Amino acid sequence: MNDTAQKFNFDPDELREKYRFERDKRIRTDGNSQWVEVKGEYAHFVEDPYLDKEIVREPLTDEVDVAIIGGGFGGLLMGAALRNAGVNNIRVIEKGGDFGGTWYWNRYPGAACDIEAYIYLPLLEELGYMPKRKFADAPEILDHARKIANHFNLYENSCLQTEVTEMRWDEDSSMWIIRTNRNDEIKAHFVAMANGPLHRPKLPGIPGIDDFKGHTFHTSRWDYGYTGGDAHGNLTGLADKSVGIIGTGATAVQCVPHLGAGAKELYVFQRTPSSVDIRNDHETDEKWFNDLKSGWHQDRMDNFNTLVGGGFAEEDLVNDGWTEIFRNIRSLVQNDPGGEMTEEELARKAEIADFQKMEQVRGRVDEIVKDEDTAEHLKPYYRQFCKRPCFHDDYLPTFNRPNVHLIDTHGKGVERITEKGVVVDGKEYALDCLVFATGFEVGTDYTRRAGYELFGRGGQSLTEKWKDGMRTFHGMHTHGFPNCYVMGMSQTGLTANIPHMLKEQSEHIAYIVKHALDGNVRVLETSQQAEDDWIDTINRLARKSEQFYQDCTPGYYNNEGRPGEGDGFLSGQYGGGSVEFFELLEKWRNDGDLPGLEMK
Numbered sequence: 148m149n150d151t152a153q154k155f156n157f158d159p160d161e162l163r164e165k166y167r168f169e170r171d172k173r174i175r176t177d178g179n180s181q182w183v184e185v186k187g188e189y190a191h192f193v194e195d196p197y198l199d200k201e202i203v204r205e206p207l208t209d210e211v212d213v214a215i216i217g218g219g220f221g222g223l224l225m226g227a228a229l230r231n232a233g234v235n236n237i238r239v240i241e242k243g244g245d246f247g248g249t250w251y252w253n254r255y256p257g258a259a260c261d262i263e264a265y266i267y268l269p270l271l272e273e274l275g276y277m278p279k280r281k282f283a284d285a286p287e288i289l290d291h292a293r294k295i296a297n298h299f300n301l302y303e304n305s306c307l308q309t310e311v312t313e314m315r316w317d318e319d320s321s322m323w324i325i326r327t328n329r330n331d332e333i334k335a336h337f338v339a340m341a342n343g344p345l346h347r348p349k350l351p352g353i354p355g356i357d358d359f360k361g362h363t364f365h366t367s368r369w370d371y372g373y374t375g376g377d378a379h380g381n382l383t384g385l386a387d388k389s390v391g392i393i394g395t396g397a398t399a400v401q402c403v404p405h406l407g408a409g410a411k412e413l414y415v416f417q418r419t420p421s422s423v424d425i426r427n428d429h430e431t432d433e434k435w436f437n438d439l440k441s442g443w444h445q446d447r448m449d450n451f452n453t454l455v456g457g458g459f460a461e462e463d464l465v466n467d468g469w470t471e472i473f474r475n476i477r478s479l480v481q482n483d484p485g486g487e488m489t490e491e492e493l494a495r496k497a498e499i500a501d502f503q504k505m506e507q508v509r510g511r512v513d514e515i516v517k518d519e520d521t522a523e524h525l526k527p528y529y530r531q532f533c534k535r536p537c538f539h540d541d542y543l544p545t546f547n548r549p550n551v552h553l554i555d556t557h558g559k560g561v562e563r564i565t566e567k568g569v570v571v572d573g574k575e576y577a578l579d580c581l582v583f584a585t586g587f588e589v590g591t592d593y594t595r596r597a598g599y600e601l602f603g604r605g606g607q608s609l610t611e612k613w614k615d616g617m618r619t620f621h622g623m624h625t626h627g628f629p630n631c632y633v634m635g636m637s638q639t640g641l642t643a644n645i646p647h648m649l650k651e652q653s654e655h656i657a658y659i660v661k662h663a664l665d666g667n668v669r670v671l672e673t674s675q676q677a678e679d680d681w682i683d684t685i686n687r688l689a690r691k692s693e694q695f696y697q698d699c700t701p702g703y704y705n706n707e708g709r710p711g712e713g714d715g716f717l718s719g720q721y722g723g724g725s726v727e728f729f730e731l732l733e734k735w736r737n738d739g740d741l742p743g744l745e746m747k
C-alpha cells in the first residue's frame with residue numbers, strides 16, 4: 148500500500164484500474180442504436196393509462212402570439228413568464244391529459260424527486276406554497292404543477308390530449324403553422340418548444356422483446372389496473388405474481404422496494420448498479436419556512452447551483468448528497484498546506500474526494516445487504532457523476548427479502564426475452580409480469596425525441612439541419628428557424644436542478660418575445676455567425692470535461708460511452724457551467740440590442 152492508500156484506506160491506483168475494467172466491459176459498439184423506438188408495434192407502451200375521459204373537440208385554425216409545446220415545468224414556467232410579461236394570447240399544447248409533464252407520466256410506486264423540494268418546486272414564493280417535506284413525492288409535485296397552471300390561468304385556451312405532428316414556417320405570414328393529431332392548424336407568431344429532456348420512453352433492443360406473452364409495461368406508464376395500489380405502493384395485485392424488472396437506474400431504485408413488498412417473487416435484472424446514498428428526508432419545519440426572507444427561493448437555487456457547479460459559497464444552504472462531494476473537495480483543498488493549486492492538482496483532489504464518496508457508498512451496501520455476494524454485485528465502480536446519483540433508504544434493504552433476487556448480467560444486459568420470461572447467462576426466469584425501467588431517449592435525434600418534425604425556411608427540416616449534431620445560439624435559437632425557441636439542457640449550462648434552468652430560459656424567451664411584440668418586429672432570427680460562434684464556444688469549453696466522461700462507464704451522461712458525439716445529454720453542454728451561463732444571458736438581456744439576433 149502506498150502513502151495515499153494508507154491515508155485514505157483505499158488505493159487510488161487500484162480503484163482507477165477497477166473503474167477502467169468495469170467501464171471497458173460495458174462499452175458497446177451500438178451506442179444509442181441499442182434502443183428500440185417506441186412506435187408501430189411498440190406504440191402501446193406509450194399509451195396514456197391515466198386518462199379519465201377523452202376530450203372531444205373540433206379542429207382549431209386560429210392564431211396565437213405564442214404557442215408553447217409541452218405542459219411540464221418548462222411549458223408552465225414559459226406560460227408564467229409570458230403572463231408576467233403581459234403576453235396573454237398564448238396556447239399550451241400538451242399530449243397528456245393534464246399539465247405536469249414528466250410528473251404526469253411518471254406515477255410509478257415510490258416516484259419522488261431527489262432534488263430538494265425547496266429548490267426543485269418552481270415559483271414557491273409566487274404561489275405561497277410550503278412543500279411538505281425536504282423531498283417531494285410525485286403526487287405532491289403533480290399537484291404543484293396543476294397549482295401553477297391554475298395560478299397563471301393556463302388551463303384557459305390550452306390544448307390537452309393533443310400531440311403536435313409537424314411545425315412549418317410560413318414565409319408569407321411569417322408564422323409557424325402547427326399541425327396536430329387532432330387536425331388542428333394553429334398559427335403562432337412565436338413557438339417555445341418545452342418538450343422535456345427525458346420525454347420519450349426507450350426500450351432495449353433485446354432479442355425476443357416482442358415474444359413475451361405475460362403482462363408488460365414501461366415505468367412511465369404504470370399499469371395500476373394490473374398491479375393494484377398507487378404511487379404510495381400497496382401493490383396487492385402482484386401478491387401471486389412473479390415479476391421481473393429490467394433496469395436499475397433512478398426509477399428502479401424508487402419502485403423496486405414497492406415491487407419487492409408486493410410481488411410473490413421479484414427478479415431485478417441489473418446491467419450497472421446505481422450509486423445509492425442516504426436520503427435524509429424530513430418534514431418541513433414550519434417555523435423555519437415561515438421565517439424565510441423574501442427572495443429566499445432564488446437565493447437557495449443559486450446557492451445550490453454555485454456549489455454543484457464547483458464554485459465556492461459561504462454556506463451550503465441545501466446541504467444534501469448532491470452538494471456533499473463539493474464540500475469534500477473544498478475541505479481537501481482547505482486542508483492542503485500548499486496554497487494556490489494548478490488545475491491538475493485540483494482535478495486530482497476532486498478525484499480523491501470522489502473515491503472517498505464512492506467508497507462510502509460501497510461501504511453502505513456492505514452495511515445493509517446481508518448476502519455478501521449480492522452486496523458485491525450492488526456496488527458501483529465509477530465516479531459519482533458518471534451516472535445519475537440516487538438517494539434512497541429502502542432500495543438496498545429490499546435485497547434482504549427472501550422473495551427478491553438480484554440477477555446481475557455482468558455489464559452485458561439481458562441476453563434474451565422469451566414467451567415465458569427473461570434469459571440471463573443461459574438461464575430462463577419465468578415471469579408473469581415484466582417491467583421496463585429502461586429510461587428515456589437522450590442521445591437520439593431531437594425530432595425523434597420530440598415526436599414531430601420542424602420545417603424552417605425553404606422547407607429545411609430540423610433533422611436535416613442537425614444531422615451532424617445540434618447547432619444553436621445559446622441552446623435556444625437556431626438559424627433558419629425564426630421565432631422558435633428550444634427549451635432544454637443541450638448547449639446551455641447544465642444544472643442538476645432542471646426547473647431552475649427552465650425558469651431562466653423561460654424568462655429569457657419571454658423577454659425576447661415581449662421585445663418583439665412591443666417593437667412590432669415580425670421576425671427574429673439568430674444569425675449564422677452568432678450560431679457558429681456559440682458552437683465554437685461550446686466545443687472549446689467542452690474539452691475540459693471530455694476526459695472525465697471518456698473515462699466513465701456508459702450511460703446517457705456520456706452518450707452511451709461516446710462523449711462528444713451526437714446530441715448527448717452532456718456532450719453539448721456549455722462548459723462554463725450554469726452559474727456562468729445564467730450570468731451570460733442576463734448580460735445579453737442588459738445589452739438591450741439582442742446581439743446575435745436579426746430583426747426582419
Ligand code: NDP
Nearest residue numbers: 259260261351394395396397398418419535560561585586
Ligand atoms: P436510466 O436511463 O437512468 O436507467 C435505465 C436502466 O436500464 C439502467 O440501469 C440501464 O443499465 C438499464 N438497461 C438498459 N438496457 C438494459 C438491458 N439491455 N439489460 C439490462 N438493463 C438495461 O432510466 P431511469 O428511468 O431510471 O431514470 C431516467 C432519469 O430520470 C434519471 O437519470 C433521472 O435524471 C430522472 N429521474 C429522476 C428522479 C428524481 O429523483 N428527480 C427519479 C427517477 C428518475 P445501464 O446503467 O447499464 O445503462
